[in-house]
Amino acid sequence: MITAEWKPIEEMVGYLRGHKKVLVIGCATCVAECAAGGEREVETLAPLLAMAMQNDGNPVEVKSATLERQCEPEFVEAIAEAAAEADAIVSLACGIGMQLVAERFVDTPLYPGVNTTSLSLREEPGLWTSRCAACGDCVLGLTFGLCPVARCAKSLMNGPCGGTRTDGMCEINQDTPCIWRLIVERATARGRLEDLTQVRPPKNWSNSPAGGPKRMLREDLRS
Amino acid sequence: MSLRAGTKLEKVLAAGHFALTTEVGPPRGPDVDAVLKKARILKGLADGYNVTDNQTAVVRMSSIAGSKILLDAGLEPVAQMTCRDRNRIAMQSDLLGAAALGLRNILAISGDHQGAGASGKLKGHPGAKGVYDVDSMQLISIIKGMRDEGLQAGGDALTSKPAFFIGAAWTPLGPPIEFRVLRLAKKVAAGADFIQTQAVYDIKAFAQQMAKAVDMGLAEKTAILPGIIVPRSAGMLNYMNNNVPGVVVPQELIGRMKDASDPQAEGIKVTLELIEQVRELPGVKGVHLQAIEAEELLPEIINQAGLSPRPEV
Numbered sequence: 001m002i003t004a005e006w007k008p009i010e011e012m013v014g015y016l017r018g019h020k021k022v023l024v025i026g027c028a029t030c031v032a033e034c035a036a037g038g039e040r041e042v043e044t045l046a047p048l049l050a051m052a053m054q055n056d057g058n059p060v061e062v063k064s065a066t067l068e069r070q071c072e073p074e075f076v077e078a079i080a081e082a083a084a085e086a087d088a089i090v091s092l093a094c095g096i097g098m099q100l101v102a103e104r105f106v107d108t109p110l111y112p113g114v115n116t117t118s119l120s121l122r123e124e125p126g127l128w129t130s131r132c133a134a135c136g137d138c139v140l141g142l143t144f145g146l147c148p149v150a151r152c153a154k155s156l157m158n159g160p161c162g163g164t165r166t167d168g169m170c171e172i173n174q175d176t177p178c179i180w181r182l183i184v185e186r187a188t189a190r191g192r193l194e195d196l197t198q199v200r201p202p203k204n205w206s207n208s209p210a211g212g213p214k215r216m217l218r219e220d221l222r223s
Numbered sequence: 224m225s226l227r228a229g230t231k232l233e234k235v236l237a238a239g240h241f242a243l244t245t246e247v248g249p250p251r252g253p254d255v256d257a258v259l260k261k262a263r264i265l266k267g268l269a270d271g272y273n274v275t276d277n278q279t280a281v282v283r284m285s286s287i288a289g290s291k292i293l294l295d296a297g298l299e300p301v302a303q304m305t306c307r308d309r310n311r312i313a314m315q316s317d318l319l320g321a322a323a324l325g326l327r328n329i330l331a332i333s334g335d336h337q338g339a340g341a342s343g344k345l346k347g348h349p350g351a352k353g354v355y356d357v358d359s360m361q362l363i364s365i366i367k368g369m370r371d372e373g374l375q376a377g378g379d380a381l382t383s384k385p386a387f388f389i390g391a392a393w394t395p396l397g398p399p400i401e402f403r404v405l406r407l408a409k410k411v412a413a414g415a416d417f418i419q420t421q422a423v424y425d426i427k428a429f430a431q432q433m434a435k436a437v438d439m440g441l442a443e444k445t446a447i448l449p450g451i452i453v454p455r456s457a458g459m460l461n462y463m464n465n466n467v468p469g470v471v472v473p474q475e476l477i478g479r480m481k482d483a484s485d486p487q488a489e490g491i492k493v494t495l496e497l498i499e500q501v502r503e504l505p506g507v508k509g510v511h512l513q514a515i516e517a518e519e520l521l522p523e524i525i526n527q528a529g530l531s532p533r534p535e536v
């Protein structure tokens with residue numbers, strides 16, 4: 001799922017100074033799954049934000065709503081009335097959902113209530129870890145189903161760097177496993193360590209964000 | 224035997240001499256004198272002088288500039304290049320620039336991650352965007368392609384071929400240990416002419432990895448120079464054992480440094496023993512000797528190790 005994390009309340013307060021009627025909106029999909037922008041988080045943040053604005057000397061009226069999916073136009077219509085009454089919107093959806101709302105209600109300032117951070121898996125209750133970097137050139141077929149692009153701090157393609165800790169964790173975070181250690185273990189278990197001995201050439205990043213904004217066109221779906 | 228680049232380091236190795244490289248870390252400022260001060264201490268003592276590339280992800284004078292200063296002072300540099308700060312376009316451009324300046328030994332490494340750097344003492348730049356467009360293996364291949372084929376990584380032709388003696392790093396004792404020799408083999412296949420290893424203190428464990436490298440024929444295809452860092456205290460060894468990935472220090476050695484009445488003298492003694500021990504291992508072609516920010520210790524060590532004067536080649 002797409003994961004997101006709340007921005008500091010002070011940052012939101014900074015955005016909202018001068019506004020009077022604020023609509024806080026969430027999204028019931030990814031950001032709800034990662035406990036950043038679902039209905040529960042929206043209903044938690046709304047009063048906190050009202051209190052913070054009050055303490056800041058800029059009281060605002062705060063209303064709230066949680067959309068089924070903030071990245072689908074038909075669901076966004078559900079807040080048309082509330083958006084028309086508000087003079088600012090704070091969205092707890094991912095950057096995609098936020099931008100659709102900003103585009104639909106173009107005269108109402110939209111402010112992010114979260115930072116969109118990753119494409120992650122909920123590994124355990126309360127723990128999300130990266131699985132994909134949307135690099136546009138999937139290598140999972142070469143790496144035994146473990147992604148070195150998203151899960152190696154250096155996105156190495158040819159094995160572990162010298163920074164693997166004695167306990168097999170990554171030097172930049174003692175709780176993050178060296179993904180190349182796991183790839184080697186899985187290859188060994190399958191009796192296929194040999195597969196990892198081929199030198200992989202430089203990766204083509206042109207289908208990733210490095211290649212410019214993505215525009216995926218499917219003619220077969222456009223008629 | 225035809226030489227790749229004809230550097231002193233390459234010639235020393237080609238002639239079968241036991242090679243010696245050391246390190247000159249550039250300053251955190253534009254101070255030529257700081258580089259020259261180290262150069263004066265170390266001139267004539269080694270066959271190659273590694274100039275680090277923003278090691279520990281802390282901004283320092285560039286490796287290429289530092290290397291050029293050494294070259295002009297009569298020391299042959301080994302310019303390090305990491306994959307952290309530049310994409311393949313900038314790397315190849317800098318490689319051409321390095322070649323134009325007369326720098327021919329290049330060491331290709333991944334580089335300390337910007338989030339793990341700064342040695343715990345400095346701020347560094349943990350908010351920097353790491354590049355890692357290519358990895359060290361791919362960088363080795365790119366340098367080889369430029370040198371041997373006269374081609375850029377993208378396939379465009381260079382106007383002439385730069386001569387490089389290509390180095391790479393090896394962490395023989397890092398996990399997953401069973402893959403480390405295979406990774407060395409990949410670096411050799413990619414084009415590494417010489418290898419400098421992470422600091423070695425556990426000679427027994429290193430000897431086992433070295434024996435595997437020899438069995439695979441790697442020690443003939445590349446020149447392996449084990450890294451030795453002069454220990455100066457038990458605390459330093461403890462720190463490296465606990466905090467520097469891939470460095471394994473036997474407790475016995477830490478205890479020996481702890482019990483020493485003169486740790487510096489003991490550290491020199493240990494260093495001399497380590498040099499002797501790795502020198503006896505089949506396949507070892509030299510040492511990469513470092514005394515981090517204590518370069519003044521090196522002349523005595525190198526003399527006592529019988530590694531001075533360096534061979535004329």
